[in-house]
Amino acid sequence: xxxxxxxxxxxxxxxxxxxxxxxxxxxxxxxxxxxxxxxxxxxxxxxxxxxxxxxxxxxxxxxxxxxxxxxxxxxxxxxxxxxxxxxxxxxxxxxxxxxxxxxxxxxxxxxxxxxxxxxxxxxxxxxxxxxxxxxxxxxxxxxxxxxxxxxxxxxxxxxxxxxxxxxxxxxxxxxxxxxxxxxxxxxxxxxxxxxxxxxxxxxxxxxxxxxxxxx
Amino acid sequence: xxxxxxxxxxxxxxxxxxxxxxxxxxxxxxxxxxxxxxxxxxxxxxxxxxxxxxxxxxxxxxxxxxxxxxxxxxxxxxxxxxxxxxxxxxxxxxxxxxxxxxxxxxxxxxxxxxxxxxxxxxxxxxxxxxxxxxxxxxxxxxxxxxxxxxxxxxxxxxxxxxxxxxxxxxxxxxxxxxxxxxxxxxxxxxxxxxxxxxxxxxxxxxxxxxxxxxxxxxxxxxxxxxxxxxxxxxxxxxxxxxxxxxxxxxxxxxxxxxxxxxxxxxxxxxxxxxxxxxxxxxxxxxxxxxxxxxxxxxxxxxxxxxxxxxxxxxxxxxxxxxxxxxxxxxxxxxxxxxxxxxxxxxxxxxxxxxxxxxxxxxxxxxxxxxxxxxxxxxxxxxxxxxxxxxxxxxxxxxxxxxxxxxxxxxxxxxxxxxxxxxxxxxxxxxxxxxxxxxxxxxxxxxxxxxxxxxxxxxxxxxxxxxxxxxxxxxxxxxxxxx
Numbered sequence: 001x002x003x004x005x006x007x008x009x010x011x012x013x014x015x016x017x018x019x020x021x022x023x024x025x026x027x028x029x030x031x032x033x034x035x036x037x038x039x040x041x042x043x044x045x046x047x048x049x050x051x052x053x054x055x056x057x058x059x060x061x062x063x064x065x066x067x068x069x070x071x072x073x074x075x076x077x078x079x080x081x082x083x084x085x086x087x088x089x090x091x092x093x094x095x096x097x098x099x100x101x102x103x104x105x106x107x108x109x110x111x112x113x114x115x116x117x118x119x120x121x122x123x124x125x126x127x128x129x130x131x132x133x134x135x136x137x138x139x140x141x142x143x144x145x146x147x148x149x150x151x152x153x154x155x156x157x158x159x160x161x162x163x164x165x166x167x168x169x170x171x172x173x174x175x176x177x178x179x180x181x182x183x184x185x186x187x188x189x190x191x192x193x194x195x196x197x198x199x200x201x202x203x204x205x206x207x208x209x210x211x212x213x214x215x
Numbered sequence: 216x217x218x219x220x221x222x223x224x225x226x227x228x229x230x231x232x233x234x235x236x237x238x239x240x241x242x243x244x245x246x247x248x249x250x251x252x253x254x255x256x257x258x259x260x261x262x263x264x265x266x267x268x269x270x271x272x273x274x275x276x277x278x279x280x281x282x283x284x285x286x287x288x289x290x291x292x293x294x295x296x297x298x299x300x301x302x303x304x305x306x307x308x309x310x311x312x313x314x315x316x317x318x319x320x321x322x323x324x325x326x327x328x329x330x331x332x333x334x335x336x337x338x339x340x341x342x343x344x345x346x347x348x349x350x351x352x353x354x355x356x357x358x359x360x361x362x363x364x365x366x367x368x369x370x371x372x373x374x375x376x377x378x379x380x381x382x383x384x385x386x387x388x389x390x391x392x393x394x395x396x397x398x399x400x401x402x403x404x405x406x407x408x409x410x411x412x413x414x415x416x417x418x419x420x421x422x423x424x425x426x427x428x429x430x431x432x433x434x435x436x437x438x439x440x441x442x443x444x445x446x447x448x449x450x451x452x453x454x455x456x457x458x459x460x461x462x463x464x465x466x467x468x469x470x471x472x473x474x475x476x477x478x479x480x481x482x483x484x485x486x487x488x489x490x491x492x493x494x495x496x497x498x499x500x501x502x503x504x505x506x507x508x509x510x511x512x513x514x515x516x517x518x519x520x521x522x523x524x525x526x527x528x529x530x531x532x533x534x535x536x537x538x539x540x541x542x543x544x545x546x547x548x549x550x551x552x553x554x555x556x557x558x559x560x561x562x563x564x565x566x567x568x569x570x571x572x573x574x575x576x577x578x579x580x581x582x583x584x585x586x587x588x589x590x591x592x593x594x595x596x597x598x599x600x601x602x603x604x605x606x607x608x609x610x611x612x613x614x615x616x617x618x619x620x621x622x623x624x625x626x627x628x629x630x631x632x633x634x635x636x637x638x639x640x641x642x643x644x645x646x647x648x649x650x651x652x653x654x655x656x657x658x659x660x661x662x663x664x665x666x667x668x669x670x671x672x673x674x675x676x677x678x679x680x681x682x683x684x685x686x687x688x689x690x691x692x693x694x695x696x697x
Binding site: 038041042045046049050053054057058067068070071072074075078122125126127128129133134135137140143144146147150151166167194197198201202 | 224225228229230232233234235236237238239240241244245247248249251252253255256328349350351352367368405652678679680681682
């Protein structure tokens with residue numbers, strides 16, 4: 001329990017830290033970017049890129065469109081700068097847009113009945129530990145591919161809530177604010193996501209046992 | 216299972232792997248996305264807000280945006296600073312398709328990526344010809360008249376015509392390789408960079424300074440001041456194979472619609488920048504590189520398009536077609552083998568081969584017959600069955616297993632000279648084979664000469680430190696210490 005909580009906190013803090021490097025300076029950069037200063041916007045991009053990229057990867061998976069979506073987030077952020085009044089942190093503003101972009105993407109995929117996007121092998125490879133032996137890397141890659149296939153089966157809202165709360169360790173209230181929903185609704189989505197994943201894992205295990213028994 | 220168990224299961228099998236995943240963005244990646252963003256911000260305001268990818272494909276915008284990439288790299292303190300604005304260069308991938316072994320150029324792109332086990336050949340201008348072995352990706356640009364390849368991962372084999380104008384550089388993690396007219400390789404397949412030059416000269420710039428390598432030698436920046444060593448045999452074989460492979464075809468390129476290649480694909484994806492992949496049909500293709508022994512002018516005939524999946528992908532079977540007698544026989548033989556009725560299976564497979572020799576399934580039948588023979592120690596029979604199969608087989612999924620089985624037959628027959636040749640060739644042709652650990656171990660084990668065995672043992676221990684042959688390899692390494 002202890003180490004799990006520490007891991008959760010570390011992941012969450014890493015996400016937040018990456019987004020908030022020199023947080024106070026964001027204000028000046030945002031002001032300059034709003035006035036059309038591209039250099040300031042580039043600086044904002046660099047400050048928030050890791051966080052947006054990491055979250056987008058978890059939300060949509062290492063698919064071909066992931067980089068496009070990250071680019072879309074920053075384009076949308078730039079275009080929305082005039083509407084940013086500074087009531088919330090800039091990182092919150094950026095991540096709200098990230099989640100909207102991811103949600104639209106996941107919803108489009110679901111509507112087009114194309115949930116099982118092929119994962120990009122190169123991107124998948126980037127996610128596994130560097131320096132490990134080829135065998136370990138291959139096993140890690142396969143494990144991650146399985147994980148992303150499980151996540152792809154979730155409804156978009158469930159997946160987003162699960163990623164934010166269960167994987168990144170974000171407090172429910174913060175996640176609720178980010179996705180624009182009630183705290184209890186987010187909690188319920190996380191529980192539903194867990195249940196759905198658990199059922200899928202059990203089904204997979206049963207299928208594997210049957211295959212093993214038959215072969 | 217209790218709710219608590221369910222919870223643990225999800226924690227362990229979903230949440231934990233995702234938390235372990237490395238999610239950092241490297242500088243090259245960041246720069247490439249910056250290009251897309253800058254292009255997006257510079258796009259005409261009249262463009263629709265979204266569909267995605269409204270912005271790319273405009274060369275002038277990309278050229279402007281490339282400046283942003285430079286800025287990003289500089290701001291992030293990349294080790295290799297680019298002082299001048301890079302301009303995208305088209306990589307022209309090409310494949311050999313069709314029963315007539317026709318060649319085809321595919322839609323050119325600024326970046327090529329290939330998944331595990333796949334191989335793609337391309338040219339950049341008239342002076343550069345490359346083979347990319349996956350998983351890997353390479354992007355191309357020109358900086359100050361020099362062609363620059365950015366190797367994001369994988370094994371890159373390059374020959375560069377020094378008589379043509381310009382220079383060639385390859386940027387890989389931790390090293391920049393400048394070619395001075397040569398045949399060389401840069402391997403960035405496991406996060407570390409290794410270089411080898413077979414012919415000519417290359418300069419390797421690393422943090423510690425410049426290192427000049429002349430053919431035939433290999434070196435890794437991680438080796439520090441250690442001298443260059445011989446090129447590992449597998450890499451040497453791959454370089455030779457690249458060297459003798461057919462040149463790119465001339466004429467118009469063809470665009471392969473990815474939808475025609477099925478889903479999940481694929482053996483190679485060609486994407487010009489991350490956005491373009493979404494905006495137009497990405498060309499996807501299988502490189503049908505000939506075996507080492509094939510003359511350069513005679514690419515090996517392979518099945519006609521649509522291009523199919525690589526055997527390594529373990530892709531699902533194609534949609535069902537009407538069942539032929541050959542298929543029915545093969546299904547029956549499979550069922551017999553599953554049931555352990557190998558004698559019956561052999562009879563069924565023989566019948567299939569006898570009655571449907573021209574059917575693609577006869578190849579699978581011959582392979583199974585060879586396997587079954589080898590399993591009972593009849594290496595000579597296995598060899599006879601394999602001799603009836605073309606190499607490469609018409610069915611691409613059988614190429615790798617058939618070649619592997621050929622080598623096993625040599626080993627089983629005690630013909631070690633033929634086995635060594637076969638295993639070496641196999642490794643050159645299938646560097647990402649799932650059998651690689653076994654093949655490398657066999658090769659090392661049957662190589663008596665310590666000088667020749669040492670690089671194989673080193674490679675085995677480097678690539679498969681926990682492999683089943685590791686203990687023996689370590690012991691032999693000690694015995695072979697100079």
